[in-house]
Amino acid sequence: MLIYDIWFLFIYMFSVGNLIFVSKNKHLLVVLLSLEFIVLSIFFFFLVLLMFIDYDMYMLMVFLVFSVCEGSLGLSILVSMIRSHGNDYFQSFSML
């Protein structure tokens, strides 16, 4: 409980996830994976925080449910994009 260096790990993981999200990628799937990585880092952070409150992990499960819903929504949008454009390259965006 007195080791505060673990905050650096969480902030580092979160920052790396954000960095990959905003980088120029060829595929959309990389962006969705970076979102899942941020979710993973928040999961870890939440776990460590909730261990300080007498191991009460219910909120962690609720968080997991919502993050999984959001991840599956991202995947469904990916599928819809592949059905209409044929691939998931970012360069095929020319309309807007």
Place this chain on the structure above:
Amino acid sequence: MFFFILTNNNSNKMFFLFILFFSTLISISSNSWFGCWIGLEINLLSFIPLISNSKNLLSVETSLKYFLTQSLASINFLFMILIKFSLLKNFDMNNIISIMMNSSLLMKMGSAPFHFWFPNIVEGLSWMNNFMLMTWQKISPMILLSYYFNKNFLIFMIIMNLIIGSLGGLNQTSLRKLLAFSSINNLGWMIFSIMISENLWLFYFLIYSMMIFMMISLFFLMNMYFMNQLFINNMNFFIKLNLLINFLSLGGLPPFMGFMPKWIIINFLLINKFYFLTFIFMMTSLIIIYYYIRIIYSSFMFNYFKMKWVNLLMKNNMSLINLSSFISISSMILSTFIFM
């Protein structure tokens, strides 16, 4: 609006609309910040099916961009909530954590400097979806902003909003992008009214959404998406008058309804000696009124060709148009009879 959803054989969209309304209520009435995050997530989950329509390439791209920006913003929001919880910063509102939380909420709203997705997405949506995006989707981030905001940061963001909203609309020919930049500008006014009092924000928001509703319903019924579609002479006189009045009201010109909330905010600004901010509010409003007047002056005062193939609805039932014109013109004066 429910009528339009029902006529398009899309009654499953009513389900998502109901969940959308419910998600905002969850978010603003929760006891903890985690409940707020849950409401924002459900908001995203239920808005994406409303805007995605697999028969259209443009709407796929739109829903993708919307999903990416909103999910990033809400994930960042959750991370900042956890950091705030772990460092026990519940009463200190002038630190970096409040800046980060406010930034993620501003990104959800489409406020400058995180506004770049907003005109793009508005360009890709139909008018009714635009109405939901511009009015209802702003409620929950703004109320969450009012719970924990950093005053200096927000004043800087307000100035950026006003300037970008006014200067960005100068070179637009698409009506949707015009209303998007006008929405960014009005966001500046609304964020400032949050800092004054929540009641005033509600007042501004209701009048703004009423004005946007009148304009968007008119554009929707006439199926107009670009400025060159306004230059036809076939429009009924009352439709033209209503459009004129609504544009001027949205810009904030005095005898119309849109002036009232801006008047109250300027009153507050001047009493409390925010002179520089008043100057920026005034000048950016002037630029917005300039490009509105540029549109309506050239479309309604000049004589254009009458096209024979233009087919406009609503030639018979004018009562709703007349009612909305009447409300826009007279509501400011009538409100003085009610409240004084």
